Amino acid sequence: MQTEARVGVVVDGGAAVGRCQEQRHIGTAAHLAAGGFAGAVSKTCTAPLARLTILFQVAGMHSDVATLRKCSIWHEASRIFREEGIEAFWKGNLVTIVHRLPYSAISFYSYERYKNLLQTVPGLDRDSNNVGVVRLLGGGLAGITAASLTYPLDVVRTRLATQKTTRYYKGIFHAVSTICRDEGVKGLYKGLGATLLGVGPSIAISFSVYESLRSYWQMERPHDSTAVVSLFSGSLSGIASSTATFPLDLVKRRMQLQGAAGTASVQKSTISGTVRDILQREGLRGFYRALT
Incomplete structure (x- = not known):
């Protein structure tokens, strides 16, 4: 960032330009820090609902249809409080917070870079009327980049959040090393395809x-x-x-848990295989479990 500011001084031949650019970069850093802090606070406040959502999304992997029908938010919340304690509502929240800042920073940085790159394409330059298209494409590409680079943290979050009374993964670093040992590095990217499929439509x-x-x-x-x-x-x-895009999010969560805690996969660890299993076991309603 400082290098860019210095380049501005040399090219434009004015110290004022350099100072303006430097202030703009400082503003960007402050914006990212503020956004990251605000995101951490909001994620912490909504963490209990986020954990309940994940538990409902993956419930169909190990429960029959009759059991799933009896399941409710109040029932699951009561079970967590009774069996795991009130602090268990925040399982996996630390990973969410750790994930938030790099995801926001990568999204912000890559969006600007993609936007500048797209504006070099004929018909999408700054003087055209396709500003909305540039923003849309830039946002989609930035979302894909950020999701790909920070995806292992998303997998770790799911693994930690779905642990109940038995703790197979003892923390972020232990979870990463254990997944790599049990499933290989590719285990950290299970469900990435479903995530990337959802990024474009979600942003659009x-x-x-x-x-x-x-x-x-x-x-x-x-x-x-x-x-x-x-x-x-x-x-x-x-x-x-x-x-x-909720069905894709649910498919992603199911795929992230394939082979978790040293167990054998109970479903096919592909998007099409997971979709077929959900349809056969739970029907179309299964894709919207935990949407509320």
């Missing part, structure tokens, strides 16, 4: 719903607070994209 749906809602709202009620419009538009676009 979120982007289009957000822009459509915000534009319509501002046209109908131009005097409403911009912050309120952005908040509600962002929330609804997030719900829409999460709902649309």
